[in-house]
Amino acid sequence: MKRYILIFCLFLFSSAFAQTSINNYKYVIVPERFSFLKEADQYSLNSMTKQLLENKGFTVFFDNNELPAEIANNKCQVLSADVAEKSNMFTTKLTLTLKDCRGNIVFTSKVGTSREKDYNTGYNLALRDAFSSLDQVSYTYNGSNGNVNQTAAATTVVPTPSSVTVKPAAATVPPVTPVVQPATNQEGKTLYAQAIPNGYQLIDTTPKKVLTILKTSSENYFIASNDTVNGIVLKVNDEWFFEYYNNGKLVSEKLLVKF
Numbered sequence: 001m002k003r004y005i006l007i008f009c010l011f012l013f014s015s016a017f018a019q020t021s022i023n024n025y026k027y028v029i030v031p032e033r034f035s036f037l038k039e040a041d042q043y044s045l046n047s048m049t050k051q052l053l054e055n056k057g058f059t060v061f062f063d064n065n066e067l068p069a070e071i072a073n074n075k076c077q078v079l080s081a082d083v084a085e086k087s088n089m090f091t092t093k094l095t096l097t098l099k100d101c102r103g104n105i106v107f108t109s110k111v112g113t114s115r116e117k118d119y120n121t122g123y124n125l126a127l128r129d130a131f132s133s134l135d136q137v138s139y140t141y142n143g144s145n146g147n148v149n150q151t152a153a154a155t156t157v158v159p160t161p162s163s164v165t166v167k168p169a170a171a172t173v174p175p176v177t178p179v180v181q182p183a184t185n186q187e188g189k190t191l192y193a194q195a196i197p198n199g200y201q202l203i204d205t206t207p208k209k210v211l212t213i214l215k216t217s218s219e220n221y222f223i224a225s226n227d228t229v230n231g232i233v234l235k236v237n238d239e240w241f242f243e244y245y246n247n248g249k250l251v252s253e254k255l256l257v258k259f
Contacts, residue, residue, distance in 0.1 A: 022079070022106060022139055023140055024142060024144050025077070025079045025100075025106070026143075027058065027059050027060070027077060027078045027079070028053050028059070028061075028078065028080070029062070029063050029067075029079070029081065030046055030049050030053070030060055030063065031046065031062070031063045031080075031081075032046060032062050032064050033046065034082065034085075036084070043119060043123040043124070044124075044245050044248075044250075045083060045123055045127060046062070047245065047248055047249070048127055048250060049096070049127065050062065051249075051250040052127075052128070052134075053081060056134060056135070057141070058139075060081075075101045076101040078101065079098045079100060079106060080098070080101075081096065081097070081098055082096075082097050083095065083096055083097075083127065083130075084097065091113050091115050092113065092114045092115075092122040092126040093112070093113050093126060094111070094123065094126040094129075094130050095108065095110075095111050095130055096109040096112075096127075096131060096134065107134065107137070109130040109131065110132070111130065112126040112127055112128065112129030112130025112131070112132070113126055113129055115217045116216050116217055116218075116221075121216060121223055121232060125218065125221060189204060189205075190205070191203065191204060191255060191256060191257050192204075192205075192207075192258050193213075193258065193259040196212070198214050198215055199212065199213050199222060200212075200222075201213075202255075202257060209226075210226060211226050212224070212226065213233045220235035221233070221234050221235075224244075229244045229245075230244065231244025231245070232244075239254060240254070240256070240257045241255065242255055
């Protein structure tokens, strides 16, 4: 009995520690390619990781981006994100880890899984499943890690003055967010699901086919497509969303569907 109480206490302690730790960080760096992938942003996993971390409230950069001076000069203000794979023939398995500048693990997700055979869909679902454990941890940046980790950053060897090239500070220009035209343009409009082999076609009141959605191993996920994009339709908190990528950016459209 004492053993189970000890394990439970350790679990509570580790959960509280993770929550406190991630609150110390505002920035996260995501690699352009995870080690188990053959090419940069394969299956859009790196872009999706960046987007999901931004949805959580972090400010996220790819490792090949130019970093603001605030963190370029002190990497101990930044967490490094990584996704590891331990899949087998039948199941895709992904785990998210967040590490500090010393390589210490600040957060590890549960193993996200998917039995979907299509690679794009399977990796997508497994990554979202892994992120569901991060969603259960409250995150609010408390601004404390800049002071805590400044000592560690100060140990960096400073080059001699002769080797230093002084560059004028570049003016900070706010990024311009392009206007993304919705792929369905059905916001606030009801779509009706008509059964087809292996799924449904969603039609409007015209009637016009807006999307084709195909069943997966999960009743709340569908592989979706129309004449312009491919993506997924998924159910979140009793609401349906069509998600896809447009120029490397994850787009999520809310749908009103009657089955």
